Amino acid sequence: MVVNKKIRLIASALCLTAIAAVSTMLPSDCNAKATKKAVTKQAECSPRGEILSLSCASCHGTDGKSAGIIPSINGRSVEYLETALKDFKAGARPSTVMARHTKGYTDEELRLIAEYFGTLSNNK
Amino acid sequence: MSNTLSRRDFNKLLLSGVAGSALGLFGRSNNAFASSKRVVVIGGGFGGAAAAKYLRKLDPSIKVTLVEPKAVFYTCPFSNWVLGGLKTMQDIAHNYEVLQNKYQVTVVADVATALDVNKNQVTLKSGKVLGYDRLIVAPGIDFKYDAIEGYSESVANSVMPHAWQAGAQTTLLHKQLLDMKDGGKVFIAAPANPFRCPPGPYERVSMIAHYLKEKKPLSKIVIFDAKDSFSKQGLFKKGWERFYPGMIEWRAASMGGKITKVDAATMMVTTEFGAEKGDVINIIPAQKAGKIAVDAGLTDGTGWCPINPVSFESTLHPGVHVIGDATIAGAMPKSGFAASSQGKVAAAAIVRLFQGKVPAPPSLVNTCYSLLAPNYAISVAGVYKLAVGGIVEIKGSGGLTPIDASDDHLHQEAMFAEGWYQNISLDTWG
Structure with missing residues (x-):
């Protein structure tokens, strides 16, 4: 048990080192170029922006298109989204859970999320 | 699976780090720039189904097969609302038609009974054998x-x-x-x-x-x-x-x-x-990881599956990713939302690994x-x-x-x- 834990720690520490070493060389495109057969067209985006944004779909719908009472974020401008996210974080815009979520991101990360959904909507 | 690693496994872990290759940490570095990109997903719950969909959405050149025995999946979330009389069973029923028809995921109605991690093969109850380049195991829980x-x-x-x-x-x-x-x-x-x-x-x-x-x-x-x-x-x-x-x-x-x-x-x-x-x-x-994870040696002494949190790749079997309730995912609870979040992180990581690139650091959410x-x-x-x-x-x-x-x-x-x-x-x- 103890040995196992130690190994796990070593493994995660190594991972972090590896990430730190390569994160500066990440190319700007996230995915394989969407082929003509693409199921859903995907805008070019930063891999960091993508990984930050995919979880948003669990409440706001795939690509930010909501079917119910939760607001759609697809089709909104980058500026609108960035302002809204930062206002939630600052408490300037009332919310139930959005303040709790946005406090988990830096302003730069919120900008990347706004860019991800803003760009998606421009490339539908 | 015993709760300690063998010396061979320990050396493998150490070598993968010391070699200085970041990709080495994610196993199967021979699959970098792979021409064959087949992913098999075992389990069609919140984690497995989301991983299958997002693999196809993020890179349509990946061939995805989802193994799930149930034609209709009833969710645990909102099942309490059924007990309260506020929802019906029909309200919590989902099927795999959209995954199959819109996202071109091959859905196989069968049970995975065995993994051969050396041959990259999954054996199904019907006797059918599926080959994979990367495998996602999303088996949920089993009961003690x-x-x-x-x-x-x-x-x-x-x-x-x-x-x-x-x-x-x-x-x-x-x-x-x-x-x-x-x-x-x-x-x-x-x-x-x-x-x-x-x-x-x-x-x-x-x-x-x-x-x-x-x-x-x-x-x-x-x-x-x-x-x-x-x-x-x-x-x-x-x-x-x-x-x-x-x-x-x-x-x-x-x-x-x-x-x-x-x-x-x-x-x-x-x-x-x-x-x-x-x-x-x-x-x-009390609970433990789903049966196939235990049978395939993906669990440790806790009964759950240890993973590399960047890609959700098993630390016990390279090339096999484990997501959802079956994993040990640090501070994350075992929930449908968490499983979905992990499924997307694993999918995005696999897309990049197939390209010979290092996955982006994970961002995970639960509500x-x-x-x-x-x-x-x-x-x-x-x-x-x-x-x-x-x-x-x-x-x-x-x-x-x-x-x-x-x-x-x-x-x-x-x-x-x-x-x-x-x-x-x-x-x-x-």
């Missing part, structure tokens, strides 16, 4: 039936349901509640941590109390808890006092809450304080809504990142609905709970 004397799978299927995998079990428990006389006693046994959906047992108590208050107001609910505190405890207790005063009794483990034995014939449960008779008995047993009464819901949220030592909650983020939240706020959360269910269902199966 033998942790309570007298309890078993057959007792669960006939007399004392767990209803912790939705479907026939939900229907059985629902029928028992409908058949119970007014003034009856409902016993609910909640397990020790870790288990699927930490606030789930207490939402269930709330929804059953809602039904009883309306139809059988003389009835009582006793929660036998194997722990001394539980998720969103203050918020639940506040809601229970308001809506169901005198109806619900919670017994902590140290106050006779831990059930050691049940007797299906006499409907008795035994704790260190003695034996008691119930009219409806819902036993939520769990619990309905206490119609128009009254509470939530817990979390945003997670990778730190030394694993997945941690980001300081200052997340947390609970405020204890002094207004009725308007709680009403809004109830509406958002429905909005969440609608959207995550579509994001997963639709």
Whole structure:
């Protein structure tokens, strides 16, 4: 048990080192170029922006298109989204859970999320 | 699987780091720039189905096969609402038609019975063998039936349901509640941590109390808890006092809450304080990773699957990713939302690994809504990142609905709970 834990720690520490070493060389495109057969067209985006944004779909719908009472974020401008996210974080815009979520991101990360959904909507 | 690594495994781990190749850490570096990009996903729940969909969405050149025996998948989220009479089984039923037709995921209605991690093969119950370049295992949970004397799978299927995998079990428990006389006693046994959906047992108590208050107001609910505190405890207790005063009794483990034995014939449960008779008995047993994960040696001594948190690749078998309730994912709870978040992280990581690139550092999220009464819901949220030592909650983020939240706020959360269910269902199966 103890040995196992130690190994796990070593493994995660190594991972972090590896990430730190390569994160500066990440190319700007996230995915394989969407082929003509693409199921859903995907805008070019930063891999960091993508990984930050995919979880948003669990409440706001795939690509930010909501079917119910939760607001759609697809089709909104980058500026609108960035302002809204930062206002939630600052408490300037009332919310139930959005303040709790946005406090988990830096302003730069919120900008990347706004860019991800803003760009998606421009490339539908 | 033993809870220690062999020297060979240890060396493999060390070498992969010392070699200086970042990709080496993610196993199967021979698959970098792979021309063959086949992914098999075992399990079509929140994690597996989301991973399958997002693999296809993020890189349509990946061939994805989803192995799931059930044609209709009933979700655990909102199954408590069915018990409360607020939803029907049809409302929580999902199928794989959109994944198959719109996203071109090959859906195989079969059970994975064995993995050959050296040959990259999955064997199915039908005898069919599927080859893969990367495998995602999303098997959910299995139960430790033998942790309570007298309890078993057959007792669960006939007399004392767990209803912790939705479907026939939900229907059985629902029928028992409908058949119970007014003034009856409902016993609910909640397990020790870790288990699927930490606030789930207490939402269930709330929804059953809602039904009883309306139809059988003389009835009582006793929660036998194997722990001394539980998720969103203050918020639940506040809601229970308001809506169901005198109806619900919670017994902590140290106050006779831990059930050691049940007797299906006499409907008795035994704790260190003695034996008691119930009219409806819902036993939520202790849990472990789903069977295929255990059989394939993906679990450690804890009964759960250790993973590399960047890609959710197993630390025990390279090339095999494990997501959802079966994993050890640091501070993340075992929930449908967490499984979905992990499925997307694993999918994005696999896309990049096939390209010979290093995955982006993970960003993970969870939100769990619990309905206490119609128009009254509470939530817990979390945003997670990778730190030394694993997945941690980001300081200052997340947390609970405020204890002094207004009725308007709680009403809004109830509406958002429905909005969440609608959207995550579509994001997963639709």
